[in-house]
Amino acid sequence: MPMSREAAERRAALVERLREQGAIRTERVAAAVAAVPRHLFAPEVTLAEAYADDIVITKRGPRGEALSSVSAPWLQALMIEQAGLEPGMRCLEIGSGGYNAALMAEVVGPDGDVTSVDIDADVVARARRCLTAAGTERVRVVHCDGEDGAPELAPYDRIIVTAGAWDVPPAWRSQLAPAGRLVVPLRLRGLTRTVAFDRVGDLLVSRSHEMCGFIAMRGMGAWHDRTVPLQGEDVVVHVDHDMPVDPAALRASLGESRTERWSGVTVGPLEAFDGLQLWLATHEAGYGQLRSTRAEAARALVDPATPWAPAFVDGASLAYHALRAVAPDTGTCEFGVYAMVRPASGSPIA
Ligand SMILES: C[S@@+](CC[C@H](N)C(=O)[O-])C[C@H]1O[C@@H](n2cnc3c(N)ncnc32)[C@H](O)[C@@H]1O
Structure with a gap:
């Protein structure tokens, strides 16, 4: 042709x-x-x-x-x-x-x-x-x-x-x-x-x-954002370059026990929820993104809703968006949050 x-x-x-x-x-x-x-x-x-x-x-x-x-x-x-x-x-x-x-x-x-x-x-x-x-x-x-x-x-x-x-x-x-x-x-x-x-x-x-x-x-x-490795390249957080982050303390917080909260808000399998990310990014301080691969070492540490999940960083604390299946037959999931706080760095999560 x-x-x-x-x-x-x-x-x-x-x-x-x-x-x-x-x-x-x-x-x-x-x-x-x-x-x-x-x-x-x-x-x-x-x-x-x-x-x-x-x-x-x-x-x-x-x-x-x-x-x-x-x-x-x-x-x-x-x-x-x-x-x-x-x-x-x-x-x-x-x-x-x-x-x-x-x-x-x-x-x-x-x-x-x-x-x-x-x-x-x-x-x-x-x-x-x-x-x-x-x-x-x-x-x-x-x-x-x-x-x-x-x-x-x-x-x-x-x-x-x-x-x-x-x-x-x-x-x-x-x-x-x-x-x-x-x-x-x-x-x-x-x-x-x-x-x-x-x-x-x-x-x-x-x-x-x-x-x-x-x-x-x-x-x-020109602008730059900051990539903070938490587990090599397999788990990293991306934040604005001027956000105060203590990488060593943040890494240590991943070893702490995880607190979870579930919202009662559910989402269907084909329902887009990118509006949530935009809302969080424009309403709350400390917003960043947690990026994780499917590598075993990454899965042992974090379990975010998506490979690029909304996250909040505050000194040595990290919280990120999670999903849990609530109706496996329909694929419906519930929004929630996982958080790790280093005991020395602050009060428990409310
Ligand atoms: C995604 S490409 C452009 C794509 C293009 N419009 C097309 O036809 O698909 C981005 C371009 O922005 C240019 N760029 C980056 N900073 C710039 C600036 N401050 N002023 C003008 N161009 C810039 C880069 O050199 C690059 O060529």
Whole structure:
């Protein structure tokens, strides 16, 4: 089969998949995904890989960490839907891979405008090359730190940030048009949610949020979180870099007897509960995430609800989200919490 025909068939299949998942919600976005040749923005991988619903890493750092990518199609479609892009809109993308900007250009059409900025000169050069190869003339790619936006071309009807940010710098809000919308993957104590914010006067009002993961912002807006190993790499807690944690005391607390509390709140097997994580992360101090593998050594120490479970750290104490089966025939489970407190460090858990 000629490559262009195979690519078109894979694109059509991708559109169907993204519709079924709910990532594509409008005909405009469906038409863009069907039209833009994703494989020309991912020449490093095979056609099948380019159209798999997956991220394509395009640059790694010295420790093998991902520095740039063409994001997964479900996430790109979802964020463009969250942004509510329409023909004629003026847009800014922060973080360039080429493909997402090409999708945006397809949706806003010839009367719209797309500028994409990236902090990395290699990424900028690569994005320009790919856009030229795909014949997408209508995207401007600029080399700069997106923390400042791109003031010379503001205001924007839409700003889509495609790197994980821990805050919203003033430039993004001020460069939005009066009724403009910002879509940004916000890092909230270890969770990342892509949030759509509308500008209402000087305020940003959130309209929707979706679960996601993203390569972290570099430059002036860079942030770091802290990984505290409790049992090698098999049990670790991730917390904000400025959270006071005593790793040795925390490790010792794992040897203490476990207190448990059950809530009476149950959850069905296919019921999503990511809202609980978001609520905990935004309401309680000391929030982090407990990550554990299925290794025997890990299972002997902790029994969290999920491989990445909400956790709270307070000096030498650790509490984390647990689940217990209450109706094994239906798969219904009850929410609870396990906690370990080192006796010397504080009072028993209430
Ligand atoms: C996930 S990739 C972008 C994906 C891309 N939008 C696409 O088409 O799928 C994240 C990009 O953000 C860039 N980036 C990180 N920090 C940045 C910053 N402060 N300003 C601009 N770009 C930044 C990285 O260099 C990387 O290329």
